Amino acid sequence: SVPAERRMPDMEYLYRELKRKSVTMQLLWYEYKQANPDGYQYSQLCNLYRQWVKKLDLTLRQEHRAGEKLFIDYAGQTVSIVDPKTGEITEAQIFLAALGASNYTFVEASLSQDLPSWIKSHVHAFEFFGGVAEILVPDNLKTGVTNPCRYEPDINPTYQDLAEHYGTTVIPARSRKPKDKAKVESAVFVAERWILAALRNHTFFSLTELNQAIAEKLHDLNNRKFQKLNTTRRQLFETIDRPALKSLPSRPYEYAEWKKARV
Template structure:
């Protein structure tokens, strides 16, 4: 039985969020060596969890749907922190609390006060927050993205501007911040430029390539006007200067999809997860 797994797991129990990642990676076809490397656990630990799940004959999809406290109880029986009746009552109201949070002026503190009035022996505020957070996280799709070294360079301007003081006039001058990232290594580059206009943008991008010491196979801009004249899911129109720049450096430009760079890095955002 899966409720007996805990006594057979050596060492400190793993976080249930990590075990869910293990299950998803295994479902996607990843080998135990790859799973262990990605999750930072030993291969033997990974094998133990997978073996016991297989021996128990449990549906992994059902395990993934369980809240962390329930899943932890399944793997590590006898956890006194979990009480079924108390949790079931809170669980029945989580959808309501999630909707209420979207209303102006409604906070988690107010929701907890309402909850504890209806269940005086209910969870403490930190525990209430934990279960509510699990509810919100469960609504978000996720997946493991594989990146290849030197394949793509993601670029954009930061949302907030930086400012500096002109020493001769004392004037506060705003400037834009160009940022770039290689997703395989998480190597990042940033530079401040006067504006987001095409000349400043291309200057920043050329400084980026020079600093990185090479050119990626593809540059992925977040539909900024200096690079993309018209954003479109199927046929985006590039700024000709951007095209000339890419041809000069022997690379291609692949504008991010409609959801922006976040959707490009996480397809679940664009409904492809």
């Protein structure tokens, strides 16, 4: 018979702790049993946890370790910027970067998806996070990945140079692996819903003005509780990802375009 006082483990605590480096379910069960000698056996705890995780959104179910991966892409939507003098309209591109473990997200607008903009947005993202993840996972975007071959994608030399400057590694999302793409596609969906849709009735006259508005909505997004977790992206970031990120170098990366020398 099950003891009436058998204590249910705190699933959110297990979820957070499992994202920390080297923490295993075995260790967490051992700690739980020390505090609750009549508690669940290891296999029972694993089953209970699996059932709990199944109820979470797909991207929250994925197991990403603290400080391990930063997922990067551009949103499909753009935002119009009107030149106040000429009335000419430019479509601003929306860059996104989301940390794997906490889902903590950075969003900014740029005038293009060209290489200088791509690099500059990375520098801004690293400054926003106050550190760098071990691995950058860009969606297979031609700006950062010159040849998205199935096994060995060629990383743009400037992008590779940026990665080396920050002591990180570029491993592009694999086009045939939906799990690789799920995290960043979820971040894009959330940003389009909570940031871009929320700005739909605004008219912007400069990139600076647009980015100020995005920053306000981004703050709200990162501090909003998840639907099925009693915590926020910001809280998960502060407790899980931030302590595990690599420190920023003393100077930010400066853009330099690599050209193949003709012999």
